[in-house]
Amino acid sequence: MSFYVTTPIYYVNAAPHLGHAYTTIAADVMARHHRQRGEDVFFLTGTDEHGEPVADAAHALGIEPQELADRNAERFKALAPQLEASNDFFIRTTDPQHEAMVKQVLSRVRENGYVYEGTYEGWYCPRCADFKAENEIDEDRRCPIHHIELTREQEENYFFKLSAFQERLEELYAAREDFVVPRTRYNEALSFIRSGLRDVPLTRHKLTWGVQVPWDPEHVFYVWFDALLNYYTALSYAPSPAGLAAGGGDLAKRFWPASYHLIGKDILRFHAVYWPALLMAAELELPEHVFVHGFLLMDGEKMSKSLGNVLDPFAVIERYGSDALRFYLLRDVPFGQDGSVSTASFELRYESELANEFGNLASRTIAMVHRYRDGVPLALAPDPELDDEFAGLAQEVAAMIDRAELTAALDAIWQRVRRLNRYVEERAPWQLAKDETRAHELDLVLSTLVAGLRVLAVLLHPYLPASTDKLLAALGSEDRSLASARWDSMQALGEPIGRLDSLFPKSA
Ligand code: MSP
16 A cells, blocks of 8 residues: 655745645655555655746745755755654756656647647736636736736747646546545536636746747746646656665656645645646546645634744744644644634643643643552553543544544544543542552553553644653553554553653743
8 A cells, every 4th residue: 555645835936934834744644654554655745946926936036946946945844843743755846857847747748739839818816826717807907816016928938738728637537536626626626617718828937937838939837837747747856765665766656646645725726627627638647646635724814924923833843842833733723624723722722632632631640650569560451441532543544534534533532532531530549549459450540541541642643743652652552553453452461651741831
């Protein structure tokens, strides 16, 4: 089994912000979960470095685009490890291997008869690097996303014959109802297709900052075609990830087509319409799923660097740690929908859920095993009273993550965190400890808590990698595999457990 997940590649016209961290975190949760299943996983992220948004930002700073790209790509690259993202490769679209492969694939698209010369005229947003359809534009001719004035552009271009794929795209959507998820986005993409596809510019000739068109060096490829192809080109030169290596070193054989492209809703059309058409034109296999998440909103507006209302992920991580940020974003904003984020709701989740519910459960369990049993829980099967809630949990979570329902999966796990907290309260081990005749009951409760914590730590590992590593180490368990989180095979190891510092200190 192989699993290939991607994030969009991020524009290097400015520094990373929370919106970028969001998709990277979500993709990382999926990648880590699939590795826990023993699958051969490839997780790709990177930067989109060509095109007008980058060229314009560089010129505004009085520097060359390459210099700006180098500077900001470093910052995006540095963000990944700070988020604990386990990406296998970081692609930059200025990598010469990527550029060479873009030329090769798009030449094939031309040889296959899907490219022609023509004149394009339309309303253009330089920040989106995109022409807007008439029905997207309001009366004052502003970009619906950036609120800046659109410009009327006319260009001699090479065109991609998108219209040739009208029927095949409709067939694709009819045959594969989970090609785009969630459903609302599938419907949106399908209605765009049904409204009639028009050909789109494949090249630009006013720009020089891009991948040169091999059959006409006066032109560069329109940045979106160069960018979309990153998902494919990366596999031609990324180093092989440690893993099962089925199919040897050829990563395209091992991982293509992608299992999931995770994207924000603003780039739906490119991924749900242009991308499959382009792949068909190049005779390449289509991805299994495009998952579309919503926007993180602050004060009701999309957070974006051009609007200036950003929340700095670096600052949040420095104060609370990356696990807290990962947890907050996937817990508080239903994955797939828009949601508001704020420091107040962040602090509430941190205190009430991470510190009080999970952190406390872990530290009090470990403290009680030390206090009452000198750190050695008995090797007993866990209390059958919890079977209903814990047996089958790992499979339930896996099924949800298969559908990219990351918030729902986290919620299912969290209900069991709460269940285990209730169990402690109901059984009151501190009372049992006072009565020698109830020693066996106490042993059962402690073993059950240790088993329950191990299940929870393994299932939470993709979401909270740093703190669950500490917890699992304290519980004396090196195993992170999903199979090790099966309740029916679970029993305390009968080995001494370690000590644990507070996982989520309140004074953070
Ligand atoms: N470079 C293109 C993507 C090319 S993919 C072949 C691009 N870059 S971007 O940096 O502008 O945005 C990258 C992703 O970040 C998009 O999916 C976008 O939706 C996401 N986010 C940017 N701001 C966001 C929020 N405020 N909330 C959630 N995600 C948003 O588009």
